[in-house]
Amino acid sequence: MEMKKPICLIENTLDNKFQCNPQALEILNSISQPVVVVAVVGLYRTGKSFLMNQLAGKKSGFSLGSTIQSETKGIWMWCIPHPNKYNETLVLLDTEGLGDVEKGDQTNDNWIFALSVLLASTLVYNSMSTISNDAVEQLQYVTELTKYIKVNAEGDQTEDALYAGFFPLFLWTVRDFTLQLELNGKPITADEYLENSLKLKKGDTERIDRFNLPRECIRKYFPTRKCFVFDQPTSPRKMWKIEELSDSDLNADFVQQAKEFCQYIYNEAKIKTIKEGITATGKMLGHLVVIYMDAINSGTVPCLENAVSALAQIENSAAVLNSLSYYKEKMSQDVSLPTDTTEELSDLHGKYEKEALELFMKRSFKDKDHKHQEELAMAVVEEYKSICCKNEEESKKRSLALLQQLYTEMETKVNEGIFIRPGGYQQYKEELNRIVNQYKSTPHKGIKADAVLLDFLKDKEDLGSSILNADNTISKHQMELEVEKIKQETMEQERKAAEEKHKELKQNLLDQERTHKENLEQYMEKAESERQKYIQEQNAILDAKLKEQQQLINEGFAKKSESMAHEIQALRYQIANAGRGGGRCVII
Template identity: 50%
Template structure:
C-alpha cells in the first residue's frame, strides 16, 4: 500500500469549475496507488442536509469533509477520503462526498445530474441523504435517478428495438441507502409499528391513474425499484435542538448530541462497515483503487467531450490496459523466477524444463489473477507466445553456456597433447599407443568434471572428430604396428565414433521428446487454470444473473399486487430477453474457447511430432466449455 494511506484529510477528486468537470491528478495518484479492493461509499443529496457529517463519522473523525454552516454549498465537485477499512483489513474504504444538489447559486443544473451519475458509477454503496420525510416532494427531488438512462449507456450498441434495456442497469448499479435526516414522524402504518425499510418500501408504492402528474410521480419510484434491488433506509432524529451547536457539529463533543441520534448514527456506520461490499464490475471483477481511477478518468473524459459514458466501453478499455499489464507482470515474473531458480548450465535439459514448468505455472496464475474480460483469450495467447519464446531463450542460453564451459575445459586438458602433436612427439615407433593413452587420460579427466551441462557429449564428440585426421596420421606413421593392426585400429575408431554419434542422436531424440512433453504440459496448464477461472467467473455471473432474475420476479409480483398488470407483463418480457441473452453469451463463450484451443495449439505445435501429443490434448480438453 502506498504511503498516501491513511489520508489525514479528504481531497477533491473531481473538480467542478465553470461548469466543467475535471479529475484532480493529485487525488487520482492517491487513488491509483491503492492495490487492495475498494469499498466505495458515495453520498448525494440536496445541499445543507448534513451529508458530510455522516461521511466524517464513517472515516472515524469529527472533522474532514467540510460541513459548512451557511446556506451556501461548501463541497464543490466530488471529494474523496481513503481510509483503512475498520472491519476488512484487506480492503480500503473510499468515501466520496458530493456537492449539494439543487444549489440555487449554480447557473446550470446539468452538472448536478453528472455528479449524481458519477456517484452511481463509482460507488458500491450509494447513499441518498434527504430531510424530514420520504414524501412526494422528496421523491420529486430524486429526479436525477430518472435521468440515468439518458446519462449512462450499459452497452455500446442498443437493443434490436433501438432502446437501452434498463433492466441491465441492475447488474452495474450499487446498493442503495436512503438516509432521512431530522425525521420527526412516528414509524407506523395502519396502526402497526414498521421498520425504516418498510417505511421506504411503502413510500415507493406506485400510484394508480393515467394522469401525467401521477405518471411523473411514479417515475422516480419505478426507477429506484428497477435499478436498486438492495435497498436500505435509516431515519435520524435531529442531532440537537440547539442551533448554535448545529452550526458547528465538527467541534461538538458527543455528549452534547441527542442519544437517539448518536445511536442511529452508530447503526448507520455499523451497517456500512458490515454490509457495504467491495466495488466490482459485471461478472464479479473486483475493483481496486488503480482500476477505479482509470474508470473515473474514462467517465470524466467522455462527459467532458459531450458524449454519454458507456459502461461496456469503459470496462473494455480498462480490460485492454489491465490485460496488457497482466501479460507484462506474468512474463516478468517468469523471467525473474527462472533467473533465480536456474543455475546455468543445467546438467540435463529436463532439469531446466522442470523449473520452467514451475515458473510457467506461477506466471499463468498471475496473469489470470490480474486479467479480466479476456473473452477471446487474445492476451493469454500472447502470454503463451512470450513464455514459449522466453523458454527457448533459456534453452539456447543453457546450451551456449554448456558449450563454452566444456570447450574451455577441453582446451585446458588438451594443451599438453596439442603441444606434443606439434612437436612430433608421437611420430615414433609406438607413438600411436602413447597418443591413445594421452587421449584416454583427457577423456577421463573431462568426464570427471561436474556440471558440464547439456552439450557435454556433443562438445567432446566434435573435439574428437577434429583430431581424426591427426590420429590417422599418427597411426599410419607408427612403424611398430603391422598393416593388419592398423586396419583393426581404424575399424575400432570408426566403431567408437559411430557409437558416440548414435548416443548423440539418442540424446537429441530424448531432448526433442522432453521439449514436446514440456509443450504438452504448457498447453494443459493453460487449459487447467483457464478452466478453473472460467468456472469461478461462471459461478459469479450466474449468482449475479440469479440476483437480477429474483429481483425482477419480486418486482413483477409486486406490480401485479399493486394492479399494474401491463408493467408486470413488460417485466416478464424483460426477463425472457435476459434469459435469451444468457444463452447467447454461453454459446459465444464456447466458440471463443474452441478458438483459443486452436490458437494456443498453433503457437505450441512447431516441433516435428508435437502435433501428435497436443492433438490428444485438444481432443480430450476440447469439450471443456460444454
C-alpha cells in the same frame, strides 16, 4: 499510500467540464486491493460530509462548513483501510451538493449524480426531515439516468434490468427526522417507511404519472434498498461547531443511529464490481474515472460496456506484462545454467509457466478471443526458447573450457613433437583417453557435453592419424585395427550426441503439449467461473424483478406487472442458455 485527509478526485473546470486530479489518480493507482466504494449524494447543506467523516472514523476530514454556502465542489475522495476487512480498501466519495443555488447548473448536478452511480458500490442519498413527495421529487436525477448512462454500446437502452444489474446498493438517509415510525397506528421499520413512501398511485392523469415516475425509477434501478433515519445531532446553536463536539456533546440517539449506519456499511457494503462480477481494485477504479471523464468531456454518454472493454484492454495488457515478469524472475532465481538434463529445465519451466498463467487468469477479464492469454503464452514460450539457447551456449562454453584446460599439457607435447617417435602413438592414445575419461567424470557440464566431446575428438582425428602413420613400431594390420577402433569410438560418440539431441527434441514436443494443455485447462476453468458469475448476476436481477412484479400485484397494478413478464422471460432464457456456443479454443 495512507491518506491523512480527503483529496479532490473530480473537479469542474472554468469551461464547465470535468477534470481528474492526477494526485488522486496516483493514490488509486497504488491500491491493488479490491475497493468498497461508498458515495454520498443529496441536496447541499444536508450534512453529507459529516456522515462520510463518521464512516472514516474521524471528527473532521471532509469539509462540513457552517454557512448556507455549499462547501464541497466536484467529488472528493478519502481512501482508508477497511475497518472490518483487512484485504479491502474503503473508498469514500463526498459529492458536491445538488441544487446549489449559487451554481444553478442542472446538467452539472445530473453528471455528479450519474458519476456517483457509475463509481459507487453503495450509493447514499441524504435528505432532510421526511421522505415526503417533495423529497422524492428532489431525487429527480434518477429519472434522468438513462440519458446520462448507457449499459450497452448497441441495443435497447430502456431495458431496466440492464441498469438494475450494475447499479449500487441504495441507502436513503433521512436527517433531523422528528416523526414517529408508525403506519396506521402500528410501528414500522425505517425500511418499511421507505417502501411505503415509494408506493405508486393508481390513475392515468399527468399529475399521477409525474408522482409515480421517480418512484418507479427508484424501484426499477435500485432493487436493493435500505433506509436510515437520524435524530438531530445537537441543538441548532451548536451545529456550526459540530466538528469540535465529542459524542457526549451530541444527542445520544443520534450517536447510536450513526454507529448503526456505519456498522451496516462496514458489514454489508459490497466490493465494487463492474459487469458480470468483475472485482474492481483501486487501480481499476482510477482507470474508470479517466474513461468516464474522457467520455463526458468529449460530449458522449458514458457507456458501461465500452468502459469495461477499455478497462479490460488496460488490465489485460498489464496482466500479460506482470505475469511474464513473474515467469522471468522465477526462472532467473531458480535456474542454474547449465542444467544437467533437459528435463530439469523443463520441469522448472512447466512450474512457473503454470503459475504465471494462473496469475494472468486471476487478474484478466473480458479477454476477447483470448488474445492476451495467447500473447502471454507465446511470450513465455519465446522466453523459454531463449533460456534453452542460453542453456546450450553455457553448456558448450563450460565443456569447451574444461576440455581446453585438460588438453593444455598434452597440447604442449604435441607442439614439441614428443609423440612423433617410435611408440609415440600408444603414449598419445593413453593421454587422450585420460583426458576423455577425466572430462566424462567431471559433473555439471550440461546438455551439450557429448556434442562438444564429439567435435573435440573429430578435430583430433587428423592429428591421431599423423602420429599413427609416423609410428613404425605398429604393423599394417595393427594400424588397420586401430583405425577401425577409432571409427567405432567416433560412431559411439556420435550415437550419444544424437541421443542427446533426440531427447532435447522429444522434450520440446512434450513442452508444447503441456503448454497447450495447461492453457486450455485454465481457459476452460476461467470460462466456467465467468459463466457462473454471469448466472449469479442474472439470477440476482431476476429475483429483484420477481420481487418488483409481486409488489406491483400486491399494490393492484396488474397491467404494470404483466408488462414485466417479457423482461422476466428474457432473463430466464439468458440464464438457461448462459455459456452455450462457447468460443475459440486457445491454440498455442
